[in-house]
Amino acid sequence: MIPAAFDYVRASSAEEAINLIGQHGDEAKFLAGGHSLVPLMKLRLAQPSVLIDIGRVSDLSYIKDAGDHITIGALTRHRDVETSSIVNEHVPLLAHATSHVGDPQVRRRGTIGGSLAHADPASDLPATTLALGATYVAQGPNGSREIPASAFYSGYLTSVLAADEMLTEIRVPKMNGAGWSFQKFNRRAQDWAIVGVAAWRNGNEASVALVNMASVPVLATSVGAAIASGASIEDAAAQAAAEADPQADLNASVEYRQHLARVLTRRALEAASA
Amino acid sequence: MEISITINGKAVSADVEPRTLLVQFIRETAGLTGTNIGCDTSSCGACSIHLDGEAVKSCTILAAQADGGSVTTIEGLASADGTLHPMQQAFMENHGLQCGYCTPGMVMAATSLLNDIPNPSEEDVRIGLEGNLCRCTGYHNIVQAVLACANK
Ligand SMILES: Cc1cc2nc3c(=O)[nH]c(=O)nc-3n(C[C@H](O)[C@H](O)[C@H](O)COP(=O)(O)OP(=O)(O)OC[C@H]3O[C@@H](n4cnc5c(N)ncnc54)[C@H](O)[C@@H]3O)c2cc1C
Ligand code: FES
Ligand code: FES
Numbered sequence: 001m002i003p004a005a006f007d008y009v010r011a012s013s014a015e016e017a018i019n020l021i022g023q024h025g026d027e028a029k030f031l032a033g034g035h036s037l038v039p040l041m042k043l044r045l046a047q048p049s050v051l052i053d054i055g056r057v058s059d060l061s062y063i064k065d066a067g068d069h070i071t072i073g074a075l076t077r078h079r080d081v082e083t084s085s086i087v088n089e090h091v092p093l094l095a096h097a098t099s100h101v102g103d104p105q106v107r108r109r110g111t112i113g114g115s116l117a118h119a120d121p122a123s124d125l126p127a128t129t130l131a132l133g134a135t136y137v138a139q140g141p142n143g144s145r146e147i148p149a150s151a152f153y154s155g156y157l158t159s160v161l162a163a164d165e166m167l168t169e170i171r172v173p174k175m176n177g178a179g180w181s182f183q184k185f186n187r188r189a190q191d192w193a194i195v196g197v198a199a200w201r202n203g204n205e206a207s208v209a210l211v212n213m214a215s216v217p218v219l220a221t222s223v224g225a226a227i228a229s230g231a232s233i234e235d236a237a238a239q240a241a242a243e244a245d246p247q248a249d250l251n252a253s254v255e256y257r258q259h260l261a262r263v264l265t266r267r268a269l270e271a272a273s274a
Numbered sequence: 275m276e277i278s279i280t281i282n283g284k285a286v287s288a289d290v291e292p293r294t295l296l297v298q299f300i301r302e303t304a305g306l307t308g309t310n311i312g313c314d315t316s317s318c319g320a321c322s323i324h325l326d327g328e329a330v331k332s333c334t335i336l337a338a339q340a341d342g343g344s345v346t347t348i349e350g351l352a353s354a355d356g357t358l359h360p361m362q363q364a365f366m367e368n369h370g371l372q373c374g375y376c377t378p379g380m381v382m383a384a385t386s387l388l389n390d391i392p393n394p395s396e397e398d399v400r401i402g403l404e405g406n407l408c409r410c411t412g413y414h415n416i417v418q419a420v421l422a423c424a425n426k
Contacts, residue, residue, distance in 0.1 A: 001315075002293055002295070003293045035316065038334050104405055109330055109335065
């Protein structure tokens with residue numbers, strides 16, 4: 001399968017990429033690792049007329065310790081996040097969730113910025129960064145803005161990013177020793193989650209986010225509130241689907257997804273509390 | 275567009291359409307048909323090659339993305355005199371293949387795996403090869419082959 005024809009331009013900096021996308025208008029798209037976009041283009045589900053390759057914007061590939069949080073350049077590949085000593089030490093939930101993305105070949109090409117910008121509710125990193133209270137930095141023609149993960153996702157495969165805005169950095173608060181767990185339920189290795197749960201807990205403070213439980217990643221705020229008010233794990237996990245709005249598909253009915261969300265949330269909270 | 279990729283140590287330059295996939299460039303432009311296309315949807319790993327030293331799926335990379343890079347395919351593993359690469363030898367000795375369709379991709383993924391983890395456990399091998407599907411062997415002998423190669 002071959003994509004429809006397009007023009008290809010390579011950017012060497014974020015500024016250049018944003019200029020180029022401004023010139024080429026709505027039909028242009030950024031290409032990062034290409035591991036979501038190229039498959040869609042091969043299936044002709046996406047037919048951009050211009051690709052702006054940002055894969056070589058190497059100054060946006062980094063992981064840094066920034067005091068109370070870490071910063072990750074948007075073009076950092078999954079493999080580098082997964083194996084980073086900074087991420088493993090300060091945000092182990094993110095390192096672990098990243099190790100569940102696809103397979104090794106996919107993780108050597110896909111980028112964290114591409115995964116978040118793609119805004120697939122079935123992807124692992126949108127929900128994980130949501131649970132962690134991350135902030136995304138977007139750069140456009142008029143400068144940069146910070147977007148909390150909780151305000152980023154606006155619908156299936158859509159975010160609040162403007163067409164000429166590029167994600168440049170992900171800021172993730174350090175976990176400071178909180179317990180955590182990532183539960184991914186799928187049928188085959190390498191698959192997307194049928195339902196997934198990213199969770200952390202520090203005493204009475206807990207945060208749980210759900211993969212593939214609505215058209216956007218879902219923050220299960222009722223679970224966090226229940227833990228804060230001293231509820232048992234069992235009772236808190238019973239609230240897991242309260243904010244969700246799952247769809248039925250080949251793999252699962254709505255009821256089965258809700259059931260999985262509750263079971264996986266309980267397991268995640270048990271692991272995070274151990 | 276004019277691109278140049280070093281494949282198995284030899285520069286291959288051509289004027290290609292931007293939509294040319296790396297696997298097409300390898301098979302059709304360079305004429306190296308050892309790299310197979312299986313699923314063509316990034317799932318099966320049959321098209322795995324090394325790009326700048328690491329296994330990736332060449333059906334999901336544009337040739338333009340690999341411009342200036344260095345690719346190794348299955349043809350690039352054996353020495354010039356025909357001596358097999360230790361991983362190829364291990365697949366042969368351990369019956370790590372039946373029809374052989376997945377084998378080039380398996381071998382490229384497995385050599386990349388041993389670069390990352392020189393002494394893997396069986397679990398490491400099974401997880402490390404999760405991006406490669408085999409319809410024949412049931413995986414057991416593939417895993418044995420990779421472990422045998424690591425222990426050599
Ligand atoms: C076989 C396979 C299995 C997979 N399994 C999983 C899985 O289990 N879990 C999972 O979470 N993911 C999975 N993925 C997806 C993978 O994580 C992708 O790498 C990721 O979703 C997209 O990253 P990318 O860099 O390849 O983005 P691209 O494909 O290059 O881009 C994706 C979209 O984001 C836009 N974009 C990219 N970068 C930016 C930026 N910096 N700013 C603004 N817009 C940008 C592009 O224009 C495009 O619309 C899988 C992919 C494959 C091929
Ligand atoms: S042909 Fe590339 S992964 Fe199957
Ligand atoms: S040997 Fe036939 S597909 Fe693996």
